[in-house]
Amino acid sequence: MTLTNQTRPSDGPTTDTDAPRATTSYWQAVGLVAGREISTKLRDKAFLFSTVFFLFITIAATVLPALLGGGPSSVAVVGAQAAEALDRAGLEVTTVADEQAARALVLDEEVDAAVVVDPTGLRVLALDDAPSDVVSALSSAPPVELLDPLAVDPVVRALIPIAFGMIFFFTSMTFGVQIAQSVTEEKQTRIVEILVATVPVRALLAGKVIAASTLAIGQIVLIAIAALVGMTVTDSGTIMSQLGPAIGWFVPFFVVGFVLLAAIWAVAGALVSRQEDIGSVSMPVQMLILVPFFAVVFGNDNNTLMTVLSYLPFSAPTAMPVRLFLGEAASWEPVVALVVLLASAVAVVLLAARLYEGSLLRTNGRTSLAAAWRNRGN
Structure with a gap:
């Protein structure tokens, strides 16, 4: 009788809960998590409003100056x-x-x-x-010989570092905080315990990072298209021709740099069990974004500083495209800097996966990094 009672419960759960593990691969699980995160975000009115708002600001910034300035005489x-x-x-x-x-x-x-x-x-x-x-x-003007024909206009030189820096800064901060809040909310509501019953913990992390990266890149692409259309309408082709190589390199630097930061944000969210505690763990991550931002914006006229910043993982996504725009980087430098950034991202993601596993199911307050490292798989 006892054997019968033990056999039936064990057979039932094995059939119902273990079937997804047998039929769903790791990457299928990642796709399910990423799809869930993306679909949830696309239904978020705040996200849609912010996207429309940024598009409006971009179009206004490129079109309004020409309209207010009037056409040719x-x-x-x-x-x-x-x-x-x-x-x-x-x-x-x-x-x-x-x-x-x-x-x-x-x-x-x-x-x-x-x-x-x-x-x-x-x-x-x-x-x-x-x-x-x-x-x-x-008027008949005398002939002019330009000794530095490739020199960048001082106003443009000041604005381009700010533009690159703000795009990376605000995108990383906005989506990063959302990743942390999502992870903490799942811990606080105990939904994460249901998720890890059918989905590997690392698949949860990978799915969240991929979803946030996809949404961030999609938003940036829309903004870039809006800016391109605005500049085309206002005939700003000269600036676009100068920006072309820098923008081309900014895309891969942005993608890799964002993935690196997204993994760190996910760990920050996993270290706490309440939304109210996110601020205590997010400040160090914010500084990793804030300090490079100000260093590039205010130090872009210092060639030595910018060279160093273009090889550091947290500042390279902004510093290297700026140096390319200013013509201060050799052709081989962005390749080397991107390889360094990619290697750093791989190392950080692996470290983040270990810490994420060790802290995700701990709901007894804030988890230290040391405890998360020791408690992997517990």
């Missing part, structure tokens, strides 16, 4: 003598028959200025303000 021209020079300057040229017609167009504010010919030469007509762009187009 429109000029009425008598004869063809000045038309070619004005056209080369990007002005809207309208050819008229005589000076009287040109004056009429200016007075009616149908054009911004007019260029007429008299015995003394060319003369510019305007309503109430001298049109500097028309005068510049007609």
